Amino acid sequence: MSNDEVLELFHMLRWPDTKGEPVCPSCGSMGIVGITNRSEYRCKSCERQFSLTGGTFLHGHKLPLKKILLALLIFADGVKSMSALQWCRTLDMQYRTAYVIAMKLREGMMKENEARILEGNVEGDAAYCDTVxxxxxxxxxxxxxxxxxxxxxxxxxxxxxxxxxxxxxxxxPPIRRCVMVIRQRSTEARGGATRTVVAVIPAENGEDVDRLFKKHVALGATVSTDQHPSYSMLSFYYDLLQVNHSERYSGPNGENINQAESFFARLRRMQIGQMHHFDEHLLGYAVEAAWRDDYRRRGNGENAKAFLSLLLGSDTDHKWRNFCRYTKRRAGGDVTELAPVPVVPMAA
Ligand SMILES: [Zn+2]
Structure with a gap:
């Protein structure tokens, strides 16, 4: 792709509703004047200046757009994700840059995960991480x-x-944490699972199971689980099928949790082969494994575009904004800007 084609793709994903035409982020006007080049603009109505990536996850980025796109394409290639270290070596960029972009992608996926509703045939299961x-x-x-x-x-x-x-x-001693997964099966035969919701809970318990299913699974769904007692109360809201794993993995009426197990297989290999430690970011990694599993049959070009729209479509209120800048300040000793300003009481 030429630089102009890359720029056009960024515009299309940043402003999909207007087919790539810039829209003012503060007043919504489309009367826009380009300033220096095609990625810096000024609004004619409110005089505000804005850029192509301003107000998104890529706010204030320094990498060339083409390199960002290449990075996302390589990231999409990793079936079980890609560690930030491997990623930064491949692209010859800083480790911290790679790590922060990956974390921003995961945060975008977490927002999608939070709002997802499943219906039809649904499977639920939980597995413990970091138990060894x-x-x-x-x-x-x-x-x-x-x-x-x-x-x-x-x-x-x-x-x-x-x-x-x-x-x-x-x-x-290991900190046992439980990853709960709920997956919606495809309506096609041998279609696998198509949509997934992931959550991290302290242990497999009825209260959390109840809360997560009520939030993410539509009423009238058919739910398959194993015979763990925490799922038994789901029969009040859903058509519940339970498979007895001491006898079989799949019952005659479709009672199985094979798609949920398939997700855990990917997550565990992701930990062994790529990440090694999930630490406090367990939910982000689990959500990424779910995202990759849901879109496993789509081409990596499409997946890279989906990654880019995750980075370009979100607002600025996120945890990883300015992460690099502030850690650099802390490390470099220039902390005066971060020190709280003392409040001086007003004279009577
Ligand atoms: Zn405006």
């Missing part, structure tokens, strides 16, 4: 029962720490 405890360094510690370790940790009579105390387990 890291093994201690020394074999003897790993094999010693916990009670003996506690005893060995006690201080000796003369106040010295017992030698065994140094071998205390240093690894943190």
């Amino acid at each position: 405890e890291r093994k201690p360094n020394e074999k003897a510690v790993a094999e010693k029962p916990a009670a003996q370790l506690v005893q060995a940790d006690a201080e000796t009579a003369d106040g010295d720490v017992a030698p065994n105390a140094k071998r205390k387990r240093k690894c943190e």
Whole structure:
């Protein structure tokens, strides 16, 4: 694509309702004058200046538009996502830039996820993440029962720490978090799942299951789950099918949660192969895995365009805005601008 074609694509996705014609973000007027080049404008009605990417996730970006598009195309290629480190090496850009763009994409997906309603045949399931405890360094510690370790940790009579105390387990216990997924099956035979809603809850429990299904699943849907007790109260609102996993994976009446399991397979491989740590951004990564699974049959060109409209269609009220600038300030020591301004009481 030439630079003009890239610019035209950005315009089309930024202002899809007017087929790429700029619209003033403050008064909605279409009387616009281009200033320096085709991506800087001034409104004739309210005199306000604005740019092609101003007020979107790409507000204040410094990368050339063509490089952003190329980056999104490469990101769309990753079936199980792409780590920011690999992404920045491929494109020869800073790690922080790649990380922030990926996080902004995930935030755009989270907004879509929040508003999604499912209907028809729906499956629900939950799985725990980060459940495996890291093994201690020394074999003897790993094999010693916990009670003996506690005893060995006690201080000796003369106040010295017992030698065994140094071998205390240093690894943190795992923080179990539960990813809940609700997926809508395709109406076509062998069509898989087409739409997905994801949430992070502390544990698989009836209260959260009830809340999430009421929020995201339309009444009259047929819901398939496993036999975990937290799903039993769904039978009050939906036609509930439960599969007994100790006997079979799929029942004769369509009771199975294979599409939900398919999502978890992708999420777990994403953790092992790409991300390694989900940490506090677990929901963002889970939503991304769901997005990739929903659009798995669409070409990567279309997916890259969808990524771009996520970045261009959102408002400015998001967590990652100015992330680079503020972390740079904190790291560089120039913190005076961030310090709170003292309030001086007015004289009587
Ligand atoms: Zn205006």
